[in-house]
Amino acid sequence: NTEGPEVLYLGHTLPQTHPVHKGMLEFQKALEKKSKGTLKVKIFPDGQLGSERELLELLQIGSVAATKVSAAPLSNFIPEYNVMGIPYLFRNKEHQFSVLEGPIGKSILEKGSKFWLRGLCYYDAGSRSFYTSKKAIRTPEDLNGLKIRVQNNQMAINMVNTMGGDATPLAYGELYTAIQQGVVDGAENNPPSFVSSNHYEISKYYTLDEHSSVPDVLLIGTKYWDKLSEEQKIWVQEAADESAQAQKRFWKESVEESMKVAKEAGVEIIIPEKSLFAEKSKSVVEKFVKEYPEMESLVNQIKNN
Amino acid sequence: MSKSELIFNKVNKILEWFLIIIFALLVLDVLFQVFSRYLLGQSFTWTEEFARFSLIWMTILGAAYLNAKKEHLSMDFLYDKMSVANKRKTAILIEVFIFLFALIVMVIGGLNLVYTTLHLEQLSGTLRIPLGYVYAVLPFSGFLIMCFSIYHISGVYSNKNKS
Amino acid sequence: MSIEIISIIVLFVSFFTLLLLKVPVAYSIGISTTISLLLNIDKMPGLTTIAQRMTTGIDSFALLAIPFFVLAGEIMKQGGIANRLINFAKSLVASLPGGLAYVNVLASMLFGAISGSAVAAASAIGSIMTDRMEEEGYPRALSASVNITSSTTGLLIPPSNILIVYALASGGTASVAALFIAGYLPGILLGLAIMGYVAFIAINRGYARGKRATLLEVWTYFRKAFFSLLLLVIVVGGIVAGIFTATEASVIAVLYAAILALIYGDMKMKDFPKVFLTSAKTTAVVMFLICTSMAMSWLFSFEGIPEMISTFLLDSLSNKFAIFLAINIILLIIGTFMDMTPAVLIFTPIFLPVVTTLGMDPVHFGIVIVLNLCIGICTPPVGTLLFVGSGVANVSVTKVIKSLLPFLAIMVAVLMLISFIPEISMFLPRLFGL
Ligand code: NA
Numbered sequence A: 001n002t003e004g005p006e007v008l009y010l011g012h013t014l015p016q017t018h019p020v021h022k023g024m025l026e027f028q029k030a031l032e033k034k035s036k037g038t039l040k041v042k043i044f045p046d047g048q049l050g051s052e053r054e055l056l057e058l059l060q061i062g063s064v065a066a067t068k069v070s071a072a073p074l075s076n077f078i079p080e081y082n083v084m085g086i087p088y089l090f091r092n093k094e095h096q097f098s099v100l101e102g103p104i105g106k107s108i109l110e111k112g113s114k115f116w117l118r119g120l121c122y123y124d125a126g127s128r129s130f131y132t133s134k135k136a137i138r139t140p141e142d143l144n145g146l147k148i149r150v151q152n153n154q155m156a157i158n159m160v161n162t163m164g165g166d167a168t169p170l171a172y173g174e175l176y177t178a179i180q181q182g183v184v185d186g187a188e189n190n191p192p193s194f195v196s197s198n199h200y201e202i203s204k205y206y207t208l209d210e211h212s213s214v215p216d217v218l219l220i221g222t223k224y225w226d227k228l229s230e231e232q233k234i235w236v237q238e239a240a241d242e243s244a245q246a247q248k249r250f251w252k253e254s255v256e257e258s259m260k261v262a263k264e265a266g267v268e269i270i271i272p273e274k275s276l277f278a279e280k281s282k283s284v285v286e287k288f289v290k291e292y293p294e295m296e297s298l299v300n301q302i303k304n305n
Numbered sequence B: 001m002s003k004s005e006l007i008f009n010k011v012n013k014i015l016e017w018f019l020i021i022i023f024a025l026l027v028l029d030v031l032f033q034v035f036s037r038y039l040l041g042q043s044f045t046w047t048e049e050f051a052r053f054s055l056i057w058m059t060i061l062g063a064a065y066l067n068a069k070k071e072h073l074s075m076d077f078l079y080d081k082m083s084v085a086n087k088r089k090t091a092i093l094i095e096v097f098i099f100l101f102a103l104i105v106m107v108i109g110g111l112n113l114v115y116t117t118l119h120l121e122q123l124s125g126t127l128r129i130p131l132g133y134v135y136a137v138l139p140f141s142g143f144l145i146m147c148f149s150i151y152h153i154s155g156v157y158s159n160k161n162k163s
Numbered sequence C: 001m002s003i004e005i006i007s008i009i010v011l012f013v014s015f016f017t018l019l020l021l022k023v024p025v026a027y028s029i030g031i032s033t034t035i036s037l038l039l040n041i042d043k044m045p046g047l048t049t050i051a052q053r054m055t056t057g058i059d060s061f062a063l064l065a066i067p068f069f070v071l072a073g074e075i076m077k078q079g080g081i082a083n084r085l086i087n088f089a090k091s092l093v094a095s096l097p098g099g100l101a102y103v104n105v106l107a108s109m110l111f112g113a114i115s116g117s118a119v120a121a122a123s124a125i126g127s128i129m130t131d132r133m134e135e136e137g138y139p140r141a142l143s144a145s146v147n148i149t150s151s152t153t154g155l156l157i158p159p160s161n162i163l164i165v166y167a168l169a170s171g172g173t174a175s176v177a178a179l180f181i182a183g184y185l186p187g188i189l190l191g192l193a194i195m196g197y198v199a200f201i202a203i204n205r206g207y208a209r210g211k212r213a214t215l216l217e218v219w220t221y222f223r224k225a226f227f228s229l230l231l232l233v234i235v236v237g238g239i240v241a242g243i244f245t246a247t248e249a250s251v252i253a254v255l256y257a258a259i260l261a262l263i264y265g266d267m268k269m270k271d272f273p274k275v276f277l278t279s280a281k282t283t284a285v286v287m288f289l290i291c292t293s294m295a296m297s298w299l300f301s302f303e304g305i306p307e308m309i310s311t312f313l314l315d316s317l318s319n320k321f322a323i324f325l326a327i328n329i330i331l332l333i334i335g336t337f338m339d340m341t342p343a344v345l346i347f348t349p350i351f352l353p354v355v356t357t358l359g360m361d362p363v364h365f366g367i368v369i370v371l372n373l374c375i376g377i378c379t380p381p382v383g384t385l386l387f388v389g390s391g392v393a394n395v396s397v398t399k400v401i402k403s404l405l406p407f408l409a410i411m412v413a414v415l416m417l418i419s420f421i422p423e424i425s426m427f428l429p430r431l432f433g434l
């Protein structure tokens, strides 16, 4: 039907209060403005249309046009995204986004087209840090013997185990109760998620060691993308780029807000000597490069950027 | 016993053993997960994924088996009031509906899903097996369900001829 | 008319037509979903999406608790556990007025609690109790009514598969552990309410009392039932104490039940394959319903139905209590013609956002929705428990329905209490900090 506006269905798994969702609202606004209302975006938050992996498949199948996922599930297709999970790969936020928004990041986004998933832009998802319920982590040695919940991927497991902890992969939905009941001693995440998951209610300590900075990625299915005109493609890309800049502001505000909430709830915020943690996790990258030798040059390129 | 009946029974026997073995593996897998954490103090990444994939296979193969046995949950408050002739017609209609669903969604939709995931080389998170193999249970069971429907329809006809 | 409205009408009309034609419920859901979705999107992506939703809909570690609790229940059904529970219940309550009816209630509650299945409880207890009650002058239809309604308490008292399904449908906002603890008081309250009504009838009609058991007898029967009852402590205690998650608890229940059955001699090693197969079948019935229900609930999200209904409810009804009441009535109607599992999977995502906006706890709503649907499985036209209960009691469904009506009224009264007094459900979870 050529009469009404064309609607782009965008599904993701975050709640509507999340700063990355706000970034996508910017994308929606910008695209409608650029296309003068001929291209509309309908956003489905809260995992209404499926988990991250399932949404990627729905893009490939062609029933959903776009999604936002963490880089982690993308590494099942594109091993380059694995690299982003290496602990202390990025020196700081400036370094991270100069890499991601430069030629290296762009070339990784383009690699997805081969898998019918075209990357549009990166969103800031901050850095992940440890939080614990009973024992504070001040140095890497404090991790010894602590059961830390991690996402079910090898890099995260290796990292926690190498630092001396006991990595415990567990479903995210079971985590709140697991911390509370002591099935695990702690977990790791960025400040906005630490607060939105309510885990700050049951964790006394938040150790800002910032061990990994995996970005979020906005993607569009090539099944949908290929149907767009050249002009529409430019609008979509520009809208994505603009939303990425706005989103970084939302993220910063959200981190400040979350830290305030956590502090007021009585969570002790610990600023540790990050280099000790970086030192202790060094062998993770060595192990990774040994397993994926073809990734070595990319790792070095990023480090020398 | 007719030849089709023999094959039908044979297929059911195989399905039964499949289900029993998958279920037993499922129990052992999750028990291992609990005990490895407590006794070995170590968690393995593959136990959860193996359990989830086994559950998918057990469910959808189990659904095919239920079709063979006609043991799916259904509502017979109207059916009970029908005449014998109408019951026979309805029984065929039910199998036709099931056949079409199995063909269109499970076999055609399922094969496209398997094709897409295999073609795009999607691997599972920890076991690193192609996800297409997990989804393959759908067209496989769909095919079995289609065969069972044909078998049941032919059964209705041969019963009619007998009576 | 918008395409959304048309496809919803198509969905419901085709669904009910198929259901009436005795097409299996799971297929009725799947076929109507397919027809409706194809009105909205291209054929191949549409079909492939349904195939994907059917598979990924059950790709959940939490759902594993279902086959495991089914298996544990099946293992326990093999042995003399029903008799052990009945004897224990009898030693406790048989001497009260209407004693045997209490025994029925209590035994159904205990069996339902342990097995997590109302149908298993109704069939195991009902088949034994109806005859015994008839000897003392109870009409069979009355026994069946007592048995049917009291068996539903097992769906509230943990472990309970339907609460696990709800936890999944709530998208993780309600944890299984909290739901399990929350179910105790409502389940017991429902049991007590049924006993209260039974007492009323028994005194009015002068049914006989049993003889009072001595403490020694109570102790003997308790000892015989002890290891079966201990399962409840291990499962729920293990979850609350943080020793394992709900899914892990379910596999521990399997191990425990298997060891118990082997020790008691209720089962031999060679009996296990058959038990595995029976459980795999029961699991497939429930899980395949989940498969197609998940596809239907995806279709609802895709068309923005939850949003539409919640906007409608919030805009047209000003009062919080009116909205809760409206949701209860809708759920009761849904329950009469829909089985529990698909109803929970399809309607939780629709109503949960509405009630949480109004300040209801997702755990509390879980208890409310399950109790609502507990009433539904006791009513025609679609009433699994009603049919099973009448079947094992050997009475016609029509006769049972007549004596069932006051029991259903009691259940509705309890439902109202539980809906509007959140503390009944939330007291224990808060006490344990869940
Ligand atoms: Na139970």
Ligand code: NA
Pocket: C335, C336, C337, C338, C375, C376, C377, C378, C379, C380, C381, C382, C383, C384
């Ligand atoms: Na009903």
